[in-house]
Amino acid sequence: MKDLLSPGSLVTVAGGVLTVVGGVAYATGSANLSLPTIFYGIPILLGGLALKSSELPPARRVTPKAQLKAEREQAAPELGKLLGDVTRWRYGQKAHLESSLEALKLWDEDNPPTLTEIEELSSAAGYGLRLRFEGNAVPMDRWEDKLDRLGRFFAKGMKAELTAVDQTCFDLKLLPDA
Structure with missing residues (x-):
């Protein structure tokens, strides 16, 4: 649909x-x-x-839009913009967050990482996001090398965590730095 x-x-x-x-x-x-x-x-x-x-469909949203609305409004505005950006139709791009991944040097022109789903997280520390990527030609160790920069890149006061789902998929969690 x-x-x-x-x-x-x-x-x-x-x-x-x-x-x-x-x-x-x-x-x-x-x-x-x-x-x-x-x-x-x-x-x-x-x-x-x-x-x-040239259409790129939105990433699958795991958390319903209305569920964490209050937490989203109180969180860093960059996280709300990131969520809105990857959950809408895009045209003329190979993958979501293309320019961000290029700036972080986590981009491969022939087989770029693919954002498959996004989930909003709420914990005692605050509001965060989980982004599931298929690494494709960019190995997870390159992501691990940029781990300290990833959280700060997307929003101030955030830390990043990587969790392998399988050999090709991994989760990038952006959580408030306690």
Whole structure:
């Protein structure tokens, strides 16, 4: 269902509907309807297909949006921006957090790390995030070398923890530094 509600899908469907309506109107001799619908329908359809070809779906959100709203509002604003950034449709990027991972030198152009899910955490220390990555061509030891910088990079007063899930997946937890 999430794939059907992407902006690229909506634009593609709208362009397809306008094109079909224009084609039917042309075939039935209704010139007043056929010209505008074909004239606008085909470019909208092509634009929608272009969006679909470069679309990056949002990371899977484990925690429901309304569950930790109060904690999120009291936490560092950078964490809220990070959460909002990775849970929306992106266009023209290979992976979520592309520029951040490039700045941290945790990027591989051919096979970049992939953010698969994000979870909001609440503990006695405060609000944090868990990001699950598939490392792909960037090994976990490179992430471990940058561990002290990772927490500070995403928000002030945060520390980062890495936990291996399996050989290709790991969790990056951003937690308040006690």
